Amino acid sequence: MNSEKGRRKGLFVFRMQEYGVGYLFMLPWMIGFAAFVAFPVGWSLYNSFNTLYFRAGGFSYTWVGLENYKRVWFENSNYRIELITLLQELVIIIPLILIFSFFVALLLNQRFPGRGAMRAIFFLPVIFATGQVVMELFTQGAGELPFIEQYNIEAIIHKNFDERTAASLVGILSQAVIILWYSGVQILIFIAGFQTIPKTIYEAIRVDGASPWESFWKITFPAMVPFIGLNAVYTIVDLFTFPFNSILGIITSNMFSPTTGYGYASAMAWLYFALVLLLLSVTLGLTYRATKGR
Numbered sequence: 001m002n003s004e005k006g007r008r009k010g011l012f013v014f015r016m017q018e019y020g021v022g023y024l025f026m027l028p029w030m031i032g033f034a035a036f037v038a039f040p041v042g043w044s045l046y047n048s049f050n051t052l053y054f055r056a057g058g059f060s061y062t063w064v065g066l067e068n069y070k071r072v073w074f075e076n077s078n079y080r081i082e083l084i085t086l087l088q089e090l091v092i093i094i095p096l097i098l099i100f101s102f103f104v105a106l107l108l109n110q111r112f113p114g115r116g117a118m119r120a121i122f123f124l125p126v127i128f129a130t131g132q133v134v135m136e137l138f139t140q141g142a143g144e145l146p147f148i149e150q151y152n153i154e155a156i157i158h159k160n161f162d163e164r165t166a167a168s169l170v171g172i173l174s175q176a177v178i179i180l181w182y183s184g185v186q187i188l189i190f191i192a193g194f195q196t197i198p199k200t201i202y203e204a205i206r207v208d209g210a211s212p213w214e215s216f217w218k219i220t221f222p223a224m225v226p227f228i229g230l231n232a233v234y235t236i237v238d239l240f241t242f243p244f245n246s247i248l249g250i251i252t253s254n255m256f257s258p259t260t261g262y263g264y265a266s267a268m269a270w271l272y273f274a275l276v277l278l279l280l281s282v283t284l285g286l287t288y289r290a291t292k293g294r
Contacts, residue, residue, distance in 0.1 A: 048266035059262075068267035079268060082246045083275070085167060092169075093179065094235050098228060101183040105190030106220075123188060125181040182238060186231040193227035194220070229287025233280055240276050247272055 016023075048068055053060040072079060108119050158166045197220065205215050241248075251272070255265035 044266045044269060047263050048270050050263045052262040064263070068264050069271065071264065072267050072271060076268075079247075079250055082250060083272070086245070086247055087275070088165075090236075090239050093239065094232065097179050097183055097186060097235050098231055100179055101186035101231065102190055102224070102228070104183065105187045105194065108187065109191055109194040119187075119191070123184040125184055182235070185234060185238075189227055189231050189234070190224065193224050197223045225290045226287065229283060229291070232283045232287070236276065236279055236283065240272075 049063060049065055051062040051064050051068070053062070104122060108115060108122070154170050157169050160166075161169065201219055202215060205219060210218065247268075251265050251268045254260040254268060255262055257264075
């Protein structure tokens, strides 16, 4: 028994000697994560199972179990409608951002004069169009396309599509500039992905007589599948936390409402998080299967 304890103690001392410096460097991050991420997330989850009231001495908790989740999903029709509408819009916007950034990166990966300047221009919106800047630009109308109103595109869409589909399409067109503003990081990731493909492979396939179209589908696209999955995950997280996200607005308004409060709003947030987590799981699963098949 003593020998076993001695062996475990020796193993612990060995690991601390080997990895102790690394743990020390990680310690500030772990403290920050526990204080500013883990604790707020855990508290929010606990709140979602309670009804919270403000008292003179602080918060007053009343355990209600899954009642908040039932109220959100079965009684709040506005939340469900906004959630479905947002999902419809993002299901269209996310592929558009990925396709746009993929082909722009493909062009920027070619050799031509001023390539570095062009790469910087496409990345500039990532630096400037963030947070409060985006909100101010949209307030001033910079996020809209002028031809929508000029050619009465909205009326044409409502005439040819059902109400829900038309609302989604109009919402996408009104935020079309987002595709430009929110493609900078994806373009850089795709450029990095293109540069991981050895040029000797393209030279070999040209010698075999393959056309550029065949080399794209046989070499370029399969090699870029992991980067497409990475960009899909990044875009999902980025757009689902967009400043003009209607769901986040509903959650905030219910948080400070006297009839709902923190517990009800926390249940809304966790249902929203479950949807995002589901989409991320599907994206990662499809990427893994495609990569494994390749």
